[in-house]
Amino acid sequence: MTGININKNSVILAVLVVLLLLLPMVVTKPYYLHVIIICLLWAYLASCWNIIGGFAGQLSLGHGIYTAIGAYITVILFNTFGLSPWLGLFVGGGAAILLSLMIGYPTFGLRGAYYALATVAISEGIVVLLNNTGSIGRFTVGGAEGLIVKSVGSSAAAFQFNSKIPYYYIVLIMLFLIIFIAKWIKESKLGYYLVALREDEDAAAAMGINVRHNKLIAGAISAFFTALGGVFYAMLIRYLEPNAIAGASMSTQMVFLAIVGGSGTVLGPVIGGILLALISEIIRFYLGGQLMGLHLFIYGMIVLLMIIYQPRGIIELFEKIGRRFSRKHNDEGGRSGAEDPSGA
Amino acid sequence: MNNKCKRFLGLLLTVAMSFTLVVGCGGQNSGTATKEVKMGTILPLSGSAAPLGKIGQQARDMAIEEINEAGGIKSLGGAKIKMVYADSKGDPAVGVSEAERLITQEEVCLITGCYQSGVAMPSTEVAERYQIPYFVDVPSEDQITERGYKYIFRLAEKTSWRNLAQTEFVTEMSKKYNTPVKTVGLIYENTAWGQGAVRAWEKYLPEAGLQIIMKEPYPTNSSDLTPVVLKAKQLNPDIIMMVSYVSDAALLTKTFAEHQVKPLAFIGTSGGFADPTYYNLAGDASEYYFDIFTWEPDVNRPSSKEVNERFKAKYGYGMNAEAVKAYAGMYVIADALERAGSTEPEKIREAFAATNINEGPTQMYASQTKFDKTGQMINAPLVICQYQKVNGKMERVTVWPENEARVGSEIIWPYPGVAK
Numbered sequence: 001m002t003g004i005n006i007n008k009n010s011v012i013l014a015v016l017v018v019l020l021l022l023l024p025m026v027v028t029k030p031y032y033l034h035v036i037i038i039c040l041l042w043a044y045l046a047s048c049w050n051i052i053g054g055f056a057g058q059l060s061l062g063h064g065i066y067t068a069i070g071a072y073i074t075v076i077l078f079n080t081f082g083l084s085p086w087l088g089l090f091v092g093g094g095a096a097i098l099l100s101l102m103i104g105y106p107t108f109g110l111r112g113a114y115y116a117l118a119t120v121a122i123s124e125g126i127v128v129l130l131n132n133t134g135s136i137g138r139f140t141v142g143g144a145e146g147l148i149v150k151s152v153g154s155s156a157a158a159f160q161f162n163s164k165i166p167y168y169y170i171v172l173i174m175l176f177l178i179i180f181i182a183k184w185i186k187e188s189k190l191g192y193y194l195v196a197l198r199e200d201e202d203a204a205a206a207m208g209i210n211v212r213h214n215k216l217i218a219g220a221i222s223a224f225f226t227a228l229g230g231v232f233y234a235m236l237i238r239y240l241e242p243n244a245i246a247g248a249s250m251s252t253q254m255v256f257l258a259i260v261g262g263s264g265t266v267l268g269p270v271i272g273g274i275l276l277a278l279i280s281e282i283i284r285f286y287l288g289g290q291l292m293g294l295h296l297f298i299y300g301m302i303v304l305l306m307i308i309y310q311p312r313g314i315i316e317l318f319e320k321i322g323r324r325f326s327r328k329h330n331d332e333g334g335r336s337g338a339e340d341p342s343g344a
Numbered sequence: 345m346n347n348k349c350k351r352f353l354g355l356l357l358t359v360a361m362s363f364t365l366v367v368g369c370g371g372q373n374s375g376t377a378t379k380e381v382k383m384g385t386i387l388p389l390s391g392s393a394a395p396l397g398k399i400g401q402q403a404r405d406m407a408i409e410e411i412n413e414a415g416g417i418k419s420l421g422g423a424k425i426k427m428v429y430a431d432s433k434g435d436p437a438v439g440v441s442e443a444e445r446l447i448t449q450e451e452v453c454l455i456t457g458c459y460q461s462g463v464a465m466p467s468t469e470v471a472e473r474y475q476i477p478y479f480v481d482v483p484s485e486d487q488i489t490e491r492g493y494k495y496i497f498r499l500a501e502k503t504s505w506r507n508l509a510q511t512e513f514v515t516e517m518s519k520k521y522n523t524p525v526k527t528v529g530l531i532y533e534n535t536a537w538g539q540g541a542v543r544a545w546e547k548y549l550p551e552a553g554l555q556i557i558m559k560e561p562y563p564t565n566s567s568d569l570t571p572v573v574l575k576a577k578q579l580n581p582d583i584i585m586m587v588s589y590v591s592d593a594a595l596l597t598k599t600f601a602e603h604q605v606k607p608l609a610f611i612g613t614s615g616g617f618a619d620p621t622y623y624n625l626a627g628d629a630s631e632y633y634f635d636i637f638t639w640e641p642d643v644n645r646p647s648s649k650e651v652n653e654r655f656k657a658k659y660g661y662g663m664n665a666e667a668v669k670a671y672a673g674m675y676v677i678a679d680a681l682e683r684a685g686s687t688e689p690e691k692i693r694e695a696f697a698a699t700n701i702n703e704g705p706t707q708m709y710a711s712q713t714k715f716d717k718t719g720q721m722i723n724a725p726l727v728i729c730q731y732q733k734v735n736g737k738m739e740r741v742t743v744w745p746e747n748e749a750r751v752g753s754e755i756i757w758p759y760p761g762v763a764k
Contacts, residue, residue: 031445038441132534144536145485146436146462151469162473237437239466244436284431284438285445296390296433 008326020172024165033164035281037236040171043273045229046257047178052222053255054263055182055191056215057198058108059116062123063226063254066096068130068246070227071234072147076139078158079150085159089231093224100223101216108215111201123251130242146241149234159235167236174232175270178225182266185221194218198264226254260306262313271314276303379416379423381687383677384446386439386457386467389431396666397459400482401429402659403667404456407674407705417678419685425678428452432463439463443470453687454479456673459666461485461536468496477693481673482666485540489720495689497696497715499673501724503537504544506636509726510611511548513634513744514583521757523608529558529581531572531588531596538587541613545585557581565591573599582608590616594625601629601762608758609634611728618665623731623738630731631738632756639665639709640729640742642750648708672709676701730756 027033045067052058073095074088083091107118134143141147154162161167185191193214197204205211234240244250261272280299287294310317385404387397408425416422428450430442439458446452447470454477458464464483471478472493480488480498484506489498518525528549532538538561549556558579560572569592576584584607588596593616600610610633616622617635641652641662651671655663663671676699681687684695701713710725728744732753742748743755 029448031441031447031449034441034444038437131536132539134539143539144534145487145540146465146536148465148469148487148491233437237440237466238469239436239440241436241462244462249435281441 017176024168030164033168035278037164037167037171038281039274039277040168040175041229041232041236042253042257042277043270044171044175044178044232045226045254046261046269046273047175047182048222048226048229049254050222050258050263050265050269051182051185051225052215052218054258054265054269055185055198056194056218057264058215058219059112059255060119060219060222060251061116061248061255062119062121062126062251063222064246064248064251065099065123065126066223066226067230067233067250068126068240068242069096069099070230071240071245072130072141074231075147075149075234075240076141079147080139084157085231085235086157089228092231093227096223096227097220100219104216104219105212108212108219120248123246123248127242127246130246142240144242146239149238149240151238159231160238167232171232174228179266179270181221181225185218186266190214190217195264256303260303260314262315265313265315267318268313268315271318275314379421380426381417381420381423381681382426382428382450382452384428384430384450384452384455386430386432386442386446386455386463388434388459388463389429391434393434393459397431399664399667400459400670403655403663403670404674406655406658407671410705411674411678417681419682420687425674432458432460432467434460434463436462436466439467440470443467447471447474447476452476453689454677454692456481456670456677458483461488464488468493471495475693476689477696479673479677479696481669485536486544489718493719495693495719497699497719497721499669499676499709499713499721499724501638501726502720503540504547505724506613506726507541507544508548509728510585510613510636511545511552511554513636513728514554514609514611515552516744517609517755517757523758525554525582525608527555527557527581528583528585529560529576529579529607530556531558531560531562531576531584531586533564533588533592534561535564537615541587554583562592564589566595569595569599570603572596573603573605576600576607577603577605580607583611584609585611585613586617587613588616590619590622590625593617593619593622594630597622597626597629597633604761606759606761610759611636614665618740628738629762631733631762632759633731634728634743635731635740636726636728637665638725638727639663639668640727640740642740643727643742644748644751645709645711646707647705651705651708668709672706672713675705676713679704732756 024033027036049060049063053060070089070092073092074085077083077088077091078085103122107115110118130141131144133141135141152158152160154160193209196207196209197211197214201211230245233245257272257276258269260276261270262268279302283298306314387400388394389397389401404427408427412424416424428446430446432439432442443455446455455471456479458467459482461483464480465485465488468478468480468488472495475495477495477497480496480500482500484500484503486502486504489496514525530542530545532542542559546556558576558581560575562569562572573596586593586596593612612633612635614635614637617633618637623630652663655667679701680692680695680699683698684691697715699713699715702711706713710723712723714722716722727742727748729740729742731738732741734741741753742750743753
């Protein structure tokens with residue numbers, strides 16, 4: 001009966017994947033596609049954060065620095081040397097890994113709120129640095145005025161497209177990739193180590209788990225993929241402003257979406273990212289030009305209600321429904337749902 | 345049907361409904377026969393700059409009402425202007441997505457906006473890509489019209505022009521009052537705005553033979569600026585120029601008064617010094633401070649007073665320079681549409697490029713409205729005002745250039761010090 005379940009799940013999954021792949025044929029208006037791309041990007045970024053914030057339980061409130069470092073390095077290399085962003089993103093990602101190790105080494109000794117505070121402090125520091133650095137040698141950083149991505153028209157090598165469709169497929173692939181990686185981590189030894197140290201760091205250490213080492217690995221993976229998200233943002237918006245890409249709103253949004261969706265699960269952040277970003281866009285679409293700030297107020301209310309009534313994330317809601325559904329349809333289904341608390 | 349099933353169905357319907365909301369909007373283009381010219385405006389209608397976005401919206405609404413009541417766009421059969429407002433939240437990424445929406449979804453024939461330069465930079469890029477004219481009324485960042493774009497037209501001045509005008513003003517005053525000016529001190533907040541101003545000052549001041557002997561950046565919203573002020577007192581530059589938001593502007597002014605710093609002149613660069621609350625915070629210490637802006641309520645230009653009165657009657661408070669640009673901008677747009685005789689973006693672009701307005705309501709902003717090859721307004725006007733007591737009440741008195749100065753006004757130069 002578990003077998004039936006898996007089959008059913010994989011059928012649903014396959015259908016979903018096919019639907020997602022065919023989506024640009026149905027959604028032809030660039031604006032809708034743009035909204036969908038933004039939703040998927042947020043889902044991706046929330047999933048990246050989830051690796052260190054959810055699985056390992058390290059409340060990083062400064063993930064914006066990784067989107068920033070990926071984006072800035074890639075764009076600077078492209079603007080200065082014409083290096084294709086496809087190659088630049090590895091440099092940016094590499095730099096993010098280095099940065100995460102540099103930050104992680106001293107701070108992963110800190111616990112709870114102290115670690116969160118340290119990440120806030122570091123990210124604020126980096127925002128100030130970016131705001132005040134006009135150029136380093138011959139590299140233009142742009143300072144507070146921001147950095148423009150040199151426009152070369154539609155060029156696949158330069159990661160610039162006039163159509164939204166390539167961006168859609170790129171972000172979709174990125175999302176699949178991060179889901180796959182999250183699933184792999186969760187089922188690997190690393191995933192169990194992370195859960196162990198999240199639940200009780202001392203107990204985990206006593207069991208012989210190298211706590212700092214595992215945190216550093218999770219942090220590096222999370223930083224690398226977050227940086228790729230930053231590169232994608234840069235090539236989609238084509239303009240980098242320190243406060244927008246590295247600031248508190250970028251950092252907290254990732255955390256927010258992951259927690260509302262269900263942190264520590266594979267699909268929670270994805271669902272949170274897509275749903276909340278979509279709600280925010282829809283509300284702005286209908287109310288944006290009208291009463292000042294009403295759409296933000298409504299958005300805030302929705303998030304508040306979700307946190308009060310669904311504190312373990314939207315994913316839990318989906319799981320409950322899924323369980324009821326399968327129980328109804330294969331009578332004997334008690335076990336399948338009940339013994340799969342981690343879910344998805 | 346049991347409860348659970350109902351709940352599930354409810355959820356399913358909600359999801360389905362929100363999906364149709366998204367997809368269903370495609371078909372709501374107006375198919376009605378009444379002629380309309382649909383255009384879009386991106387403004388910060390929420391977030392910290394919301395009040396500034398709101399006054400821009402009101403100024404536009406007033407101009408549109410007037411234009412529509414006067415018969416709309418006559419070459420288009422009296423078509424009425426219909427404005428779709430989009431909220432950028434002051435966020436560049438949101439600005440981009442709203443520009444996409446206005447162009448591809450609302451199918452507007454042109455876009456105006458958008459207050460912040462940070463939003464203008466990427467959102468104009470979107471318009472350029474779709475070849476839709478983008479009329480930039482307020483953002484002043486130099487680069488906006490320096491990227492070789494063909495569909496961007498800017499009514500505002502470039503940021504650096506303010507610094508150029510300040511330099512010209514100082515040179516002129518030093519001759520007129522025979523007070524040699526050799527050195528300048530710069531005090532600025534460490535943001536895009538401050539950094540841009542410093543770059544322009546470093547270009548124009550030395551060109552005019554002035555030496556910059558002090559460059560003092562400080563973080564926005566400082567709680568104490570005494571060290572900056574003491575440094576200025578020690579180095580004693582002839583002129584002190586500042587870039588500040590309101591709380592820092594007031595703090596600087598008060599601290600200067602406290603330490604009796606006495607250069608030939610204090611000159612602000614709009615922003616905080618132009619904020620209505622500046623005087624409330626700084627008090628009498630603000631007397632004789634200079635400030636630069638594009639418009640003042642007392643400026644001596646045709647139709648300026650009347651329009652401002654109408655605005656006051658309609659909304660309960662007066663216009664500011666941004667509102668004037670938004671208002672005048674609508675008339676520039678209407679003029680371009682009239683000459684284009686079409687809502688085709690390419691035709692509108694050509695009409696904008698050929699703009700040459702020398703009369704009408706745009707006079708309150710500039711005597712001539714004309715764009716150069718890059719789409720930049722030529723001769724965007726700048727005026728310098730001075731805080732002076734008129735009948736015992738502190739006012740911003742427009743003093744320079746002479747032909748636009750308040751009638752009967754006088755420049756107080758050099759700075760006489762704080763009244764004891």
